[in-house]
Amino acid sequence: MYSKVTGLFFGINIIKSQVANIFLSTSRNFSASKVSEMRYVQFKYKTGGVQHLGAQIAPDGDIFDLSAIDSTIPNSLVKFLEAGTDVQQKAKRIIANGNSVVPLKDVVLLSPITNPDKVACVGLNYKGHCDEQNIPYPKEPMIFSKFSSVITGPHDEIKLPKVSQMVDWEVELAVVIGKKGKYLRPDQANDIIFGYTVAQDISARDWQKERNNRQFLLGKSMDTFCPLGPAVVTKDKVDPSNLAIKTWVNGVLKQSGNTSELVFKIDFLVSYLSQIVTLYPGDVMLTGTPSGVGMFRNPPEYLKAGDVVESEIEGIGRMKNTCVN
DSSP states (O other): OHHHHHHHHHHHHHHHHHHHHHHHHHHBBBBBHHTTOOOOEEEETTTOOOOEEESSSTTTTOOOHEEEEEEEOOOSSSHHHOOOHOOOOOOHHHTTOOOOOEEEGGGEOOOSSOOSEEEEEEEOOHHHHHTTOOOOOOOSEEEEOOOOOGOOTTTTEEEEOOOOOOOEEEEEEEEEEEBBBOOOOOHHHHHHHOOOOOEOOEEEEEHHSSGGGGGGGHHOTTTTTTTEEEEEGGGGGGGGTOOOOOOOTTEEEEEEEEEEBSSOHHHHHHHHHHHOOOOTTTEEEEEEOOOOOGGGGGSSSOOOTTTTTEEETTEEEEEEEEEEO
């Protein structure tokens, strides 16, 4: 018993030492610039209970349980962003001190963003996706939306709707807004971006292309049609202009592109949307999908019960969602 307890305390001290080495300067002063480069997650303990807000310093790393150690830190990333810089600085101090570390194996990851004010989407924004349809690149962005209630987690099931037999995959880089913004110039857009995550823009093609008078909303907004995760990676840690982006279905690579193919770049898209609507903390923007979607394969392919969809973006992470009836 003595050796186990000693080992436990020794392990905790090692974790704290590693965190200190990463986040504290040689003078042992707090380094906010390092702690700003983080991965934020929402999770529940496998033993049950309420949602928590946490942060990681590495992909698949253990989690700092931010909302458990300080009751003034919300358990929701949207509310955390709404709370502003004071609360965010508290979170950075918790991380820098190595407090409240939870093993990843003990939690269930939820979507890192839930209940945003809006989920905006951009269509036809990869050159390869336009090429596979033999259509010209758009002259201005195609913007549509999803209901925010259809967001689901990085390992949750995708529920195939009874009303569609043409459910398709679309991996996308998602932008998470960190501050309120309106009438922004492109060179101001990065100031309100908090970070990035992986999205699957699951789509009922029959409803998108044929039904509902070809208006996209219903085809894009069926339950569980927006898996997000596994984390929101802060903007200082990611170069969104050059990221590999991929989808596998049942282990077979279906999409393999790069964000360098974007027709409209992210700063322009954020600026463009801000001319139309006010952007709020926690808003999510899906930025388009590369070639390789099921609808434009020969012959077309659609998801069925039991299919496993894996979505990955370089430097951000990987999701794995199983389709069910």
